[in-house]
Amino acid sequence: MRDLKITPIRNGTVIDHINPGMALKVLRIIGVGGTNVQSPVSVLMHVPSKKIGFKDVVKVEDRELDPHEVDKIALISPKATINIIRDFNVAEKFKVMLPDTVKGIVRCGNPSCITNLNEPVVPEFSVENRDPPILRCIYCDRILEYTADHII
């Protein structure tokens, strides 16, 4: 009981170096909620990290991430690393990195922005800074700093 064994996975994704406190938001981003979970998922919160002091870690089996999910994770944890496991090996490993512009993953904070007026316009931002993320709406020029609260 005391030792929870987390065994290696055959296929899946390990999201490491998540900012402490952000693991549950990462679960929401990748759509891991309640009873929809069909493969094992492990979550560690507030564990010591040499790199960032404390960190959260999320491991999902039988699941890889799409680019939109990776960009959303970059918005809440710019130092996160993604490890894709295939057949028990790390097949790919990379740091999340916001592209120069992001489209359709975050809402503008300006209520009068055209993207918030029920027009068929997909929100789009230029990335002014990656860590911490600072975005600028390409439509209304509004700066968005607390991006975590605006993820679509």
Add this chain to the structure above:
Amino acid sequence: MRDLKITPIRNGTVIDHINPGMALKVLRIIGVGGTNVQSPVSVLMHVPSKKIGFKDVVKVEDRELDPHEVDKIALISPKATINIIRDFNVAEKFKVMLPDTVKGIVRCGNPSCITNLNEPVVPEFSVENRDPPILRCIYCDRILEYTADHII
């Protein structure tokens, strides 16, 4: 990266045999949210269990549960077991079990019940069945079956 090590804890609580899909609700019950987490927490979802097919497990360090929290867990996972760890040993181990009546942990589903009318009356139920939990309001006699949605 592939092997997440979950080391034994000195002091804390392991909540085992949580119904699969209920781990995040258990976190909510024990008040583990985002950035308020100050000690390591581990969560396993949808892992195989000899006892109940699949299960979730939650492990929290430096934290014991109060009786209200235990009763709330019994409402969403009647087969859960609680292991209290002190100084690396299992100091107490028990199955959750709803008492014969519960008070102040769940709201009545009847909108006209006196407990839902802003009167200074604490909701109270007699426990008609433990697994699955079926409660009867002592004020309006309404039967409450989907207790998870009514936890206070």
